[in-house]
Amino acid sequence: MARSGLSETAPQRVALVTGSSRGIGRAIALRLAATGHAVAVNYSSHADAAKHVVEEIAETGGIAAAFGADVGRADEVTRLFAEIEAELGPVDVLVNNAGITRDDLLLRMDEDEWNDVLRTNLTSQFLCSKAAVRSMVRRRWGRIICISSVSGVAGNPGQTNYAASKAGVIGFAKALAKEVGSRSITVNAVAPGFIETDLTADLGDTAQAALLDRIALRRLGQPEEIAAVVGYLASDDAAYITGQAIVVDGGMAL
16 A cells, blocks of 8 residues: 555545546545545556656645555455555545446457456445445535446446446445435546547548547547546535436537
C-alpha cells in the first residue's frame, strides 16, 4: 500500500474509487481529492500507476492512499474496507468504477469471457456497495456512484457481456436507492459514452471517424468530464438526486 499526505487532521469525508489507477477512475480520484476528500485509490494490477495517482494528489496538498484488491472477490473487498477504515476512516463516498471488457460476438463468446466481465463490472459493485452501506446506514449519510456505460443503455454489437453488466449496474443503482434513501444515502449511476482513454487510443483513423459520426458533439469525451459529474453527485449540492442514470455521451445515444 502506498500513501501520501496523511496527517492528524483528516478531511471530513473519505472516498473510495475502485479501479482508479488509470483513465476515468484516475480523473475521478483527482477530482474528489480537489474537493477535499481523502481518497482511497484502488487498483488490481497497476500498483505503480496507483502510486503515481497518490503522489499527484499529495503534490496538491491532498490526502490519498493506494490499496490493492480485486473488488470482484468478497474476501478481498472485506480486507479492502478494513484497511481503508484503519488508514483513512470509514467510506463516505463510494465510486464503483472498476471494469473490464472482453469483447466478442455472442456465438464466439465463451463462459469465461462472460463470467469475468460480469464479476468485475457488476458483482464488484454489489460487494463494495454492501460493505459501504453498513457504515453509511449507521452514520445516516452516504454517496454511492455506480459507473455504467452508454453500452448499458443502447447496447453495442460484440459486447453482450459488457452491455449486460452495465445495464445491470443501472438496475442495481435504482433498486439500492430505494432501499437506503431513508438514511440520507443517495445512489446514482453515471453512463459514459466513448471517452478518450487507453481503450480508445488503439482505434484506427477509419474506426474513429465512424465512431465520431455517431456522436452529436463530434468528439470523444474527456475523463475529466465524467469526473465533474461524479464530483457533483458526491457533493451536498446533489442531496436530492437519487436513483438516476445520467448519460454523459455527447449525444451518442440520442
